Amino acid sequence: MRRFFWLSVGRLFLREPRPVRARFTGFRLVLRGVLLLLLVVVGFAAYAAPRSSAFKVQHVLVEGTEQLSTGEVTRLSGVSGVSLWQALPATVEARLERAPYIARAEVDVGLSRTVHIAVTERVPRAVWRTARAIYLVDETGYVIEEVSSTLRLPTIEIADAPALRVGEKVDAVHLVFLLTLYAELPDEVRPVVEKLTYSTATGYTLVSTAGWTAVLGDVERVGVKAQVLQQVLARERVTFVDVSSPTTPYYRTARSHR
Helix, strand or coil, X not given: CHHHHHHHHHHHHHCCCCCHHHHHHHHHHHHHHHHHHHHXXXXXXXXXXXXXXXXXXXXXXXXXXXXXXHHHHHHHHCCCCCECCCCCHHHHHHHHCCCCCEEEEEEEECCCCEEEEEEEECCCCEEEECCCCXXXXXXXXXXXXXXXXXXXXXXXXXXXXXXXXXXXECCHHHHHHHHHHHHHCCCCCHHHEEEEEEECCCEEEEEECCCCEEEEECCCCHHHHHHHHHHHHHHCCEEEEECCCCCCCEEEECCCEC
């Protein structure tokens, strides 16, 4: 009896282990197969989705345009007909903001295959003329475009100013003086002003289509100079006015000198 007991205990502890490793090895093979199949499915989806018409941009909605047309903004964005996965908002915004007329762009890509574009445009506020070229500039002095003719905008002509390229900025002092002067001029005077010129010898001079010119001098007291000019033009039919010293203006008429 005692011998049987010890034989039983010995068999319990000395018996061969069960084939656990083989069982787990089979499970791992199945798991690897599932993962491989999943990778194949994901890879195929990544390959096919950008090429599927179901995931291509069908509509482009544009807001905020005045200078540019909706078609121009759509063309500049480069999103029409491309995959939604390729129409990355940050990339499209950067592409649009490289256009001179677009100061800022906001792009939103929806799952309805629609891209929304909201732009803030640069608006021409003045004409900048040099001896060789004519430029449109916004209120910050940013050169938007080189043009062949002058528009009905406040115009300054500086013959010896350097050539500019789109995206550069003009001299802020001259631009601020020009825009401030035009804002101060009365409504009856502003339409007949052809341009403002500048030279180091005489400073600023207004040239009109009505036959008179007005020397304004330096950038100081622009509002006062505009008021004095208005008073002189209202009293006399002048051909020349000098308000560079607004307390003692000088003017000439067609018939007499003063």
